[in-house]
Amino acid sequence: MLEVSNLSTYYSNIKILKDISFTVQRGEVLCLLGRNGAGKTTTLKSIMGLVDKVEGNINFNNERISKISAHLVPKKGIGYVPQGRRLFSELTVEENLEIGLLTRKNGEQTINKVLEMFPRLNERLKQVSGTLSGGEQQMLALARALCIEPTLLLLDEPTEGLQPSMISLIRKSVLELKKQGVAILLVEQRVEAILSIADKIIVIENGAIVFSSTAQKIKNNPKKLYRFIGV
Amino acid sequence: MDLGPYLLFASLEGLVHAAVLSLIALGLSLVFGVMRIVNVAHGEFFMLGAILAWWISGFVFGSPAIGFLLALIIAPLIAGVIAMSSDWLILKHLKYDPEATIIATIGILYIIQQAVLMTFGPDARPVEQPFNYRLDLYWFGFSAYKFFVVFSAIILLFSVWLVMAKTKFGLILRATQLDSETAQAFGIPISTVYSLVFGVGAAIAAVAAVLIVPIQQAHYLMGGEPLLLAFIVVIIGGLGSLRGTVAAAVLIGMSDGIISVFFSPNLAKIIATLFVVIVLLIKPNGLFGSEKT
Numbered sequence: 001m002l003e004v005s006n007l008s009t010y011y012s013n014i015k016i017l018k019d020i021s022f023t024v025q026r027g028e029v030l031c032l033l034g035r036n037g038a039g040k041t042t043t044l045k046s047i048m049g050l051v052d053k054v055e056g057n058i059n060f061n062n063e064r065i066s067k068i069s070a071h072l073v074p075k076k077g078i079g080y081v082p083q084g085r086r087l088f089s090e091l092t093v094e095e096n097l098e099i100g101l102l103t104r105k106n107g108e109q110t111i112n113k114v115l116e117m118f119p120r121l122n123e124r125l126k127q128v129s130g131t132l133s134g135g136e137q138q139m140l141a142l143a144r145a146l147c148i149e150p151t152l153l154l155l156d157e158p159t160e161g162l163q164p165s166m167i168s169l170i171r172k173s174v175l176e177l178k179k180q181g182v183a184i185l186l187v188e189q190r191v192e193a194i195l196s197i198a199d200k201i202i203v204i205e206n207g208a209i210v211f212s213s214t215a216q217k218i219k220n221n222p223k224k225l226y227r228f229i230g231v
Numbered sequence: 232m233d234l235g236p237y238l239l240f241a242s243l244e245g246l247v248h249a250a251v252l253s254l255i256a257l258g259l260s261l262v263f264g265v266m267r268i269v270n271v272a273h274g275e276f277f278m279l280g281a282i283l284a285w286w287i288s289g290f291v292f293g294s295p296a297i298g299f300l301l302a303l304i305i306a307p308l309i310a311g312v313i314a315m316s317s318d319w320l321i322l323k324h325l326k327y328d329p330e331a332t333i334i335a336t337i338g339i340l341y342i343i344q345q346a347v348l349m350t351f352g353p354d355a356r357p358v359e360q361p362f363n364y365r366l367d368l369y370w371f372g373f374s375a376y377k378f379f380v381v382f383s384a385i386i387l388l389f390s391v392w393l394v395m396a397k398t399k400f401g402l403i404l405r406a407t408q409l410d411s412e413t414a415q416a417f418g419i420p421i422s423t424v425y426s427l428v429f430g431v432g433a434a435i436a437a438v439a440a441v442l443i444v445p446i447q448q449a450h451y452l453m454g455g456e457p458l459l460l461a462f463i464v465v466i467i468g469g470l471g472s473l474r475g476t477v478a479a480a481v482l483i484g485m486s487d488g489i490i491s492v493f494f495s496p497n498l499a500k501i502i503a504t505l506f507v508v509i510v511l512l513i514k515p516n517g518l519f520g521s522e523k524t
Contacts, residue, residue, distance in 0.1 A: 071420040088414075090405070103417070
């Protein structure tokens with residue numbers, strides 16, 4: 001489904017990502033771990049075409065997407081939940097969802113499905129999104145990305161700053177999407193948040209992959225992982 | 232004339248001024264709001280609209296209203312296409328860098344100004360009013376065409392608000408204005424949006440010029456003063472705020488009109504500039520500007 005091979009990303013002339021390679025298959029959750037500034041967000045932005053210059057290949061469903069314009073990437077079926085939610089804060093909940101629907105023709109059907117998943121948003125459709133609570137904002141960010149009806153979902157620290165009940169809801173949603181066959185690329189800093197949902201784990205340090213393993217192996221021997229992320 | 236009727240006359244003149252100014256400032260504010268660039272060439276698109284209105288109406292014989300109507304359609308279209316071309320040829324390649332685009336739009340300003348000078352010459356060009364009718368307001372007569380200018384500006388402002396608030400295109404513009412990177416991640420082609428906005432901003436300025444040119448003449452240097460006043464309006468209203476732009480245009484336009492009638496146009500400009508300083512000191516984001524702008 002998603003194949004990233006020898007990906008290098010530059011901001012101006014500075015190489016941020018260094019020859020990164022990984023794959024994510026249908027219904028699989030790949031987790032990117034690493035410290036702040038390691039290059040996790042840049043990896044997601046590179047896939048979405050939101051960086052100045054990339055080298056290497058990003059293929060999605062056997063189509064090269066690393067050279068297409070950023071606005072065409074979601075049309076391929078890739079949904080994105082950016083770090084810090086990045087909602088259109090002065091737009092209402094409904095308008096944010098409408099933006100998510102721009103690439104879809106059967107909007108009403110999609111929006112109903114998404115609102116079924118997050119009924120609390122249904123009660124707040126006319127509310128300005130910037131006035132929602134942190135957890136509701138995260139729900140909206142996820143719902144907006146799901147309006148694309150993605151087959152690949154990129155999640156950048158979706159549990160950051162949330163209370164435990166909300167983390168549990170986000171976790172449940174991710175598991176449900178995984179069950180539906182959506183491939184998920186998840187960026188997290190909290191190991192305990194990902195071990196129960198991830199299939200594979202990659203650790204990035206200074207823009208390069210320094211460790212990769214299956215979640216099962218990590219569960220059996222977590223010390224190996226903790227050595228890289230300094231827990 | 233007594234003070235009351237004289238004040239009414241000055242207020243009506245100010246209202247016409249405010250109507251045209253709000254349109255010019257609206258174009259400038261739209262471009263800044265969505266693209267985050269300061270278009271120094273905006274006044275030249277206004278001038279281009281006025282010159283084109285004179286040029287187009289010169290081709291039409293018979294009723295001046297036909298020439299005016301044609302100018303009202305064609306001049307903004309040409310100004311818009313020139314603006315979109317400038318965007319594709321220059322601004323896009325600068326990646327809309329705020330500093331670089333200021334220099335680039337200064338360049339566009341001179342290119343348009345000198346091209347008009349070389350093509351149409353330095354003379355001021357009069358354009359006939361589409362209709363000549365004076366309304367008798369008891370104390371004095373007032374041109375019905377000036378009321379038409381105010382009415383047209385209100386219709387256009389309302390239309391822009393309607394598009395921005397109620398249509399999918401408006402939603403796309405507002406999303407791009409709020410976060411262009413995230414907008415791209417949801418399928419919005421921001422370079423096309425930027426190009427359209429730059430074109431529409433210039434076209435609105437050109438509409439304002441076509442409306443005002445039967446009252447004041449068209450001249451290749453006429454873009455400077457409206458640009459200065461539009462900047463004043465946009466800064467006072469809050470960069471990128473449609474509501475603020477209209478409120479500030481009415482404030483500055485009315486005070487400019489009244490002070491110009493009672494005292495002198497220069498004093499009006501001095502007071503408007505001082506008002507900007509005061510607003511910037513008290514509310515740095517303008518009267519209606521949000522924290523982000």
